[in-house]
Every structure is written in structure tokens, then in C-alpha cells.
Amino acid sequence: MKANLRKxxxxxxxxxxxxxxxxxxFESxxxxxxxxxxxxxxxSTVIYLWIYKFSTFNKKGFRVVEMKQSSSQKLKExxxxxxxxxxxxGRKKIMIDYLETMMEVAKEELDIDIKKNFSTPQSAGSGKKSKK
Structure with a gap:
């Protein structure tokens, strides 16, 4: 005869x-x-209960939403x-330095001022012509 075995x-x-x-x-x-x-x-259900009970941020009635990636993975990314x-x-800074150097060389050796000169007056040829 077998005895009643309960789990x-x-x-x-x-x-x-x-x-x-x-x-x-979890919070950190x-x-x-x-x-x-x-x-x-x-x-996990027990851990969520503990989070609601002991957490300073998550209180009962608010849903805790976790992203699939942990915070450490996000930080690394x-x-x-x-x-x-x-x-x-850094690459852009090198390019800017190169172009500024080229503008200086063009001004000194070829006497071409590439930088916009703000003291020159605007040209009058760009205005609209009226019909007569």
C-alpha cells in the first residue's frame, strides 16, 4: 500500500x-x-513586490517598466x-584648420582675399530693374 504523498x-x-x-x-x-x-x-513577482515595498522611487499603484537592455549596456553604448x-x-577641426591655412596662403602668395571683407559696399548690380 502506498502512502499519500503530498508535494x-x-x-x-x-x-x-x-x-x-x-x-x-535594481534601482542602481x-x-x-x-x-x-x-x-x-x-x-520575479516576489522581487517586484519587494520593489514596491522597499523602493524610494517606485510605489504601489505605479507600474515598473524595464527596458530590455540593462543600464550598464546603455551606458556603454x-x-x-x-x-x-x-x-x-576632431576631424572637422582639422579640416577647418587646413582651410584657414589655405586661405592665408592664398592671401599671402596669390594676393587673393577669400575671407569676406565686411568694409566693402554692396554692389548695385543685383537689384531688380523696373520696366519703362
């Missing part, structure tokens, strides 16, 4: 310090909720974008 539920009790630590890791952007779930073996933009600015 024994595992009921874990976590300390308040552990819960607060997980919430702080170090880990997302699915990452915390995998790292600590705690269900933004730093990469900054480096690309700085390189572009």
Missing part, C-alpha cells in the same frame, strides 16, 4: 536586509529583475557614441 512546498524566508539589497541593486541599474531572478533564485562624436569633431 512539500518550499517556503523560504528572506531577511529584510536581503530584500533591500536586491531593491538597491546594476541588475534588471530577470537578472536578479536568475542570480538569487527568487521569483552612450560612451561609444560620445567617442564617435568626439572623433568626428
Amino acid at each position: 512539500i512546498r518550499k517556503h523560504r524566508v528572506y531577511s529584510e536586509e536581503f530584500k533591500v539589497q536586491l531593491v538597491q541593486e 541599474g546594476k541588475h534588471s529583475v530577470p537578472e536578479l531572478e536568475r542570480l538569487h533564485g527568487v521569483a 552612450l560612451e561609444k557614441r560620445i567617442k564617435e562624436l568626439e572623433a568626428t569633431v
